[in-house]
Amino acid sequence: MATVLSVSGSPSVSSRTQRLLRHLDDRLLAQGHDVVALDVRTVPAEALLGADFGHPAIVEAAELFARADGVVVATPVYKASYSGVLKALLDLLPQYALAGKTVLPLATGGSTAHVLAIDYALRPVLSSMGAAHIVQGWFTLDQDITVRDDGSLAVAARADEALGRVVDQFSAALGHSPVLAAAG
Secondary structure, eight states: OOEEEEEEOOOOTTOHHHHHHHHHHHHHHHTTOEEEEEEGGGSOHHHHHTTOTTSHHHHHHHHHHHHOSEEEEEEEOBTTBOOHHHHHHHHHSOTTTTBTOEEEEEEEESSGGGTTHIIIIIHHHHHHTTBSEEOOOEEEEGGGEEEOTTSOEEEOHHHHHHHHHHHHHHHHHTTOOOOOOOOO
16 A cells, blocks of 8 residues: 655645545545645744744655655645645755655646646646656636535535546556445
8 A cells, every 4th residue: 555645735724625635535545545644734834934944844744755655735726826835845845855756736726717727837846856657637626615514525526526536546656456436
């Protein structure tokens, strides 16, 4: 089984991006992977903004990346790019922190005008960090993600199906054939 680092690049406590990512983590767990969550918003701002490479939280984050076989990176899209808090963390990781790793980029946003942010903003940075394989990512519209009154997540059927496919492709790229859910 592969170890997957699941990175939420959202600065928000009530983030749809983070909730969607944890929903996808459940799918990876069901496929037999070990999933380790990293919410970048929990990394101290003074370490990120002060570029404190030696801060214990930055060192720990770098170690999480080093131990992972694969990395899922999810971000909300702001101003046609990934979040600043994610950028701050990526800047503090070793140059080739993704060397030899399979990476799944995911993004959320309010408009389809931002759909290319994965390919034109996030993917080049992931590639420059040495990712061995960046699988097809997915952009999910905010309107397709609903948090119910009980806190559970509802994802529009077409988005959930597409997300399932990209997660299964990521899982297969890690060398583990996904267990497909029964149609129902």
